[in-house]
Amino acid sequence: MNWKKSLRAAGLVAALTFSLVGCNTEGAYSPQEIIDHALQETKEPLAYYGEYTMDMGDAGGKIQVKEWTKDGKRRIETTAENGEHSISVNNGSQVIMYDVVKNTVHKIDISKGGVDEIPSQRDQLKLLFNAVKDTHDVKMAGEEKIAGRDTYKVVAKAKKDDTLIGDIEVWVDKKTWVTLKTITNGAGNKMITEYTKIDEKAKIDDAQFTLDIPKDAKVEEISVPESESVTLDTVKEQLGEFLMVPEGNGLTLEEISLDKGIEDRSEYTFSYAKNGQQDISVTVFKANSNAKKVEPIKGEKEMDIRGQKGTVMDENKFRSISWQENGYQYSMFTVDSKQTIEDLVAYTKQMTIVK
Numbered sequence: 001m002n003w004k005k006s007l008r009a010a011g012l013v014a015a016l017t018f019s020l021v022g023c024n025t026e027g028a029y030s031p032q033e034i035i036d037h038a039l040q041e042t043k044e045p046l047a048y049y050g051e052y053t054m055d056m057g058d059a060g061g062k063i064q065v066k067e068w069t070k071d072g073k074r075r076i077e078t079t080a081e082n083g084e085h086s087i088s089v090n091n092g093s094q095v096i097m098y099d100v101v102k103n104t105v106h107k108i109d110i111s112k113g114g115v116d117e118i119p120s121q122r123d124q125l126k127l128l129f130n131a132v133k134d135t136h137d138v139k140m141a142g143e144e145k146i147a148g149r150d151t152y153k154v155v156a157k158a159k160k161d162d163t164l165i166g167d168i169e170v171w172v173d174k175k176t177w178v179t180l181k182t183i184t185n186g187a188g189n190k191m192i193t194e195y196t197k198i199d200e201k202a203k204i205d206d207a208q209f210t211l212d213i214p215k216d217a218k219v220e221e222i223s224v225p226e227s228e229s230v231t232l233d234t235v236k237e238q239l240g241e242f243l244m245v246p247e248g249n250g251l252t253l254e255e256i257s258l259d260k261g262i263e264d265r266s267e268y269t270f271s272y273a274k275n276g277q278q279d280i281s282v283t284v285f286k287a288n289s290n291a292k293k294v295e296p297i298k299g300e301k302e303m304d305i306r307g308q309k310g311t312v313m314d315e316n317k318f319r320s321i322s323w324q325e326n327g328y329q330y331s332m333f334t335v336d337s338k339q340t341i342e343d344l345v346a347y348t349k350q351m352t353i354v355k
Contacts, residue, residue: 049202
């Protein structure tokens with residue numbers, strides 16, 4: 001489970017919040033009611049053509065985006081200010097990504113549900129607001145026009161400065177409940193996504209969801225990373241000697257899973273429960289000695305762990321520690337609000353070598 005990589009993308013996750021649809025209802029709403037409307041599922045997804053800008057600041061510059069959405073299918077064309085240009089199509093059974101400049105194509109088969117675990121934009125925004133409901137003050141901030149449409153503005157302001165997810169601003173269309181503008185501060189990066197045009201009456205031909213690939217393009221089939229349950233003997237065979245939290249005092253090892261295809265490595269996750277309740281998870285993989293040092297992200301601090309230089313993150317319900325030892329990279333984390341960083345450190349002191 002590459003959780004830190006996911007956290008680094010928090011700003012991008014929040015910025016890509018289009019196609020959030022609900023029903024049209026008159027009246028005054030609380031911030032939570034507006035968010036709930038914008039996130040709720042509908043029987044008939046909205047079909048529309050839209051244009052918006054993604055501004056990632058110094059981290060990535062500005063990107064102009066055009067999108068076509070119909071019957072769960074989507075076509076997105078992006079043009080970056082540095083000259084990059086790409087076209088991506090989700091036709092319901094396959095995702096095709098074409099880099100126009102490099103003339104390369106990547107294909108992902110989604111017909112068998114291979115990407116079920118990848119959250120939608122709607123799910124990502126829901127996770128984001130659930131993550132900040134205890135760490136942010138959420139309130140209404142008036143009504144404004146975005147892309148010529150009336151919107152509600154909702155602001156989630158962080159209660160403290162040193163936090164992974166900073167302030168969030170969201171503008172929700174009163175008519176369609178589509179999120180028309182989002183400003184997020186995540187992992188130290190500010191992201192602004194704003195629609196300049198949205199037309200739910202646009203005629204969208206099915207041909208939009210067919211991508212003509214040039215004959216000389218380099219085509220690559222991408223395999224979605226898979227996770228499978230494995231035995232302790234399998235891990236020992238693959239990793240050799242490594243550290244493991246022993247069972248005991250109510251702590252039991254529930255599952256060991258192998259994540260394949262993550263940065264060309266095999267990463268093992270040990271999931272533990274205590275007295276029948278989810279407690280901690282520990283990941284381990286062989287560290288790459290040639291890999292560049294990853295700088296701490298916002299909200300992450302350096303800390304000595306088992307005599308090694310490591311990092312800790314304490315974000316309300318999510319707490320984690322990471323360190324390298326004897327050629328292995330370890331991460332331990334919990335989503336139990338009762339667990340503290342000190343509890344995790346105590347577990348690391350119990351770890352024993354598995355041979």
